[in-house]
Amino acid sequence: MYLMKDITRDGNPVLRKRAAKVSFPLSDEDQKLAKDMMKYLEVSQDPELCKKYKLRAGVGLAAPQVGVSKQMAAVLVPAPDEDEKPLFKDVIINPVIVSESVQYGALTEGEGCLSVDKDVPGYVPRHDRITLRYQDVNGETHKVRLKHYPAIVCQHEIDHLHGVLFYDHINKDQPFEAPADTVMIS
Ligand SMILES: CC(C)(C)[C@H](NC(=O)Nc1cc(F)cc(F)c1)C(=O)N(CC(=O)NO)CC1CCCC1
Numbered sequence: 566m567y568l569m570k571d572i573t574r575d576g577n578p579v580l581r582k583r584a585a586k587v588s589f590p591l592s593d594e595d596q597k598l599a600k601d602m603m604k605y606l607e608v609s610q611d612p613e614l615c616k617k618y619k620l621r622a623g624v625g626l627a628a629p630q631v632g633v634s635k636q637m638a639a640v641l642v643p644a645p646d647e648d649e650k651p652l653f654k655d656v657i658i659n660p661v662i663v664s665e666s667v668q669y670g671a672l673t674e675g676e677g678c679l680s681v682d683k684d685v686p687g688y689v690p691r692h693d694r695i696t697l698r699y700q701d702v703n704g705e706t707h708k709v710r711l712k713h714y715p716a717i718v719c720q721h722e723i724d725h726l727h728g729v730l731f732y733d734h735i736n737k738d739q740p741f742e743a744p745a746d747t748v749m750i751s
C-alpha cells in the first residue's frame with residue numbers, strides 16, 4: 566500500500582515527463598499498480614485509516630506520482646452525501662479528452678496536489694464540462710461526460726500524464742482572476 570513517502574514530489578523529473586501509453590492486456594505489474602493507486606485513495610478517504618497511516622486524503626492519484634511514467638490514474642470522487650455511491654470511481658488508462666466546454670470551471674479554493682507540498686494560491690481555470698474517453702483495467706473503452714468537480718479532478722490527473730502541474734495554469738500577475746463566465750465550484 567502506498568504511503569506519503571512513496572509519492573514523488575515537485576522537482577522530481579518524472580512529474581514533468583509525458584507518460585507512456587499503456588498496452589493491453591495489462592501486465593501483472595500494471596494490474597498491481599492500478600489496484601494500489603485506487604487503494605491509496607480508498608484508505609486516504611477513511612478518516613481512521615487516513616490518520617493511522619498519516620496520509621493526505623486524496624481524490625485522484627496519477628502513476629507518475631508513484632514514480633511510474635505510464636498513462637494511468639486512479640480517480641475516486643466521493644458523493645457529497647457519504648452513503649451515496651461516488652460521483653466517479655475508476656482507474657483511467659490512456660485517457661483522452663475528446664471534447665470540452667468553452668466555458669471554464671475553477672475551484673473557489675484553488676487547487677493543491679499530493680506532489681506539491683507548498684500552497685500555491687490562485688484560481689486554476691479548467692473546462693467546466695468534458696467528454697472523457699479512457700480504457701479501464703479490463704481494456705474496456707468508456708466514454709463519459711463529466712461536469713464541475715469530477716471534471717476538474719480528471720483534468721488535474723490527466724495533466725499529470727502530460728507533465729503539467731496545477732500551478733502552471735495560475736495567472737502569474739492576477740492569480741485570482743478567472744475568465745468572465747467561469748463556473749466557480751466549491
Ligand atoms: C492535494 C489534495 C488536497 C490532497 C487533494 N485532496 C482533496 O481535494 N481532498 C479531498 C477532496 C474530496 F472531495 C474528498 C477527499 F476525501 C479529499 C487531492 O487529492 N488532489 C489530487 C491530486 O493531487 N492528484 O494528483 C488535488 C485535487 C485538486 C483539484 C483536483 C484534485
Ligand SMILES: [Zn+2]
Pocket residue numbers: 677678679680721725
Ligand atoms: Zn496532483
